[in-house]
Amino acid sequence: MQIGTGHYLVLSTALLLIGTLGVLTRRNVVIILMSIELILNAVNLNLIAFSRHYGHVTGQIFAIFVITAAVAEAAVGLGILIALFRNKGTVLADEIDLLKW
Amino acid sequence: MTLAGAVLTITRRNAVHSAIWLIVSLLGVAGLYLLLHAEFLFATQIMLYIGGIMVLFLFVIMLVNLDEAAKQSQFNKQWPLALACAIAVGAEILFILAKGSKAFPLPAPAINPETGGNTEAIAVSLFSDYLLPFELASILLLVAIVGSVVMAKKRI
Numbered sequence: 001m002q003i004g005t006g007h008y009l010v011l012s013t014a015l016l017l018i019g020t021l022g023v024l025t026r027r028n029v030v031i032i033l034m035s036i037e038l039i040l041n042a043v044n045l046n047l048i049a050f051s052r053h054y055g056h057v058t059g060q061i062f063a064i065f066v067i068t069a070a071v072a073e074a075a076v077g078l079g080i081l082i083a084l085f086r087n088k089g090t091v092l093a094d095e096i097d098l099l100k101w
Numbered sequence: 102m103t104l105a106g107a108v109l110t111i112t113r114r115n116a117v118h119s120a121i122w123l124i125v126s127l128l129g130v131a132g133l134y135l136l137l138h139a140e141f142l143f144a145t146q147i148m149l150y151i152g153g154i155m156v157l158f159l160f161v162i163m164l165v166n167l168d169e170a171a172k173q174s175q176f177n178k179q180w181p182l183a184l185a186c187a188i189a190v191g192a193e194i195l196f197i198l199a200k201g202s203k204a205f206p207l208p209a210p211a212i213n214p215e216t217g218g219n220t221e222a223i224a225v226s227l228f229s230d231y232l233l234p235f236e237l238a239s240i241l242l243l244v245a246i247v248g249s250v251v252m253a254k255k256r257i
Contacts, residue, residue: 006202008133010195014104015130017191022111024183025176030116030162034123037154038107041130044142052137057222060139061231064223067142067149068238072245074154078161079249085165086255094177 008049015042027092029084033077040070102129116162124155141220 015038022035044063051059085091106126113119131146227235 003136006198008137009198011104011133013191013194013198015107015126017187018104018107018111020190021183021187024187025180026111027173027177028116030158030165031111031119034119034158035111037123037150038111038126041127041150044146045130045133048134048137048139048142051139057219057226060142060219060223061226063139063142064145064227065234065238067145068242071149071154072241074157075245075249076252078157079252081161082164082253091165092173 005049005053008045012042012045012049015039015045027094029081029091029093032093033074033081036077037070037074040066102126102132104129117159120155120158120162123158124151127151127155138219141223 019035019038019042022038023032026032026035044066047059047063047066051057051063081091084096088096090096102125104126106122106124106129109119109122109125111119113122127146127150131143131151134140134143134146
């Protein structure tokens with residue numbers, strides 16, 4: 001059996017869902033950020049599978065931009081996390097409820 | 102390998118173990134890039150994600166004291182709802198993919214073998230058609246650097 005674009009799409013769907021589950025269910029903010037990286041990887045896999053499908057490099061260019069955005073997001077997110085830990089003393093997402101009433 | 106690494110990433114109690122399983126998952130994705138003839142992105146994935154982002158994550162895990170958090174419950178209260186939603190979305194996407202699976206025949210042959218490979222093709226496209234987004238990405242990175250330094254600084 002040859003591996004086609006559809007198989008890559010199924011794999012990327014599974015990766016996306018695992019990442020979404022991680023974001024929605026974990027309490028630790030560090031692991032939530034890691035799950036966001038998983039989601040961005042699923043997007044990249046999709047883009048590159050279609051880039052191969054159509055024989056065109058545009059998808060790979062966009063994947064490079066997605067990686068750039070992921071790096072920026074990780075840097076800012078971890079900076080926020082350090083500031084949050086310094087001020088609140090916790091990294092659990094549901095204990096940070098200043099905006100709740 | 103990719104999926105097993107991903108599942109273990111979101112289920113481990115210790116954040117360092119999660120990070121290491123995330124590296125395994127990212128390596129799996131990098132291997133898939135190689136299979137898809139995206140050699141430049143393979144190298145980028147290894148250097149940026151596994152070299153850069155994961156070192157950043159490990160530094161933060163060391164900086165932030167996670168021992169307290171590791172002892173407590175790892176999943177929040179709405180996890181059954183989240184699981185149900187994820188399964189519903191997954192079933193929907195897989196249904197659509199199964200319906201449209203005839204639209205994806207086997208992929209075309211590799212990208213212009215005569216122009217000298219994947220990296221050259223990306224470079225030509227990136228520096229001609231996509232020059233403005235490329236420069237914007239550099240500005241985005243600059244803003245992110247300044248922002249993260251300001252955020253992590255003790256007092257400004």
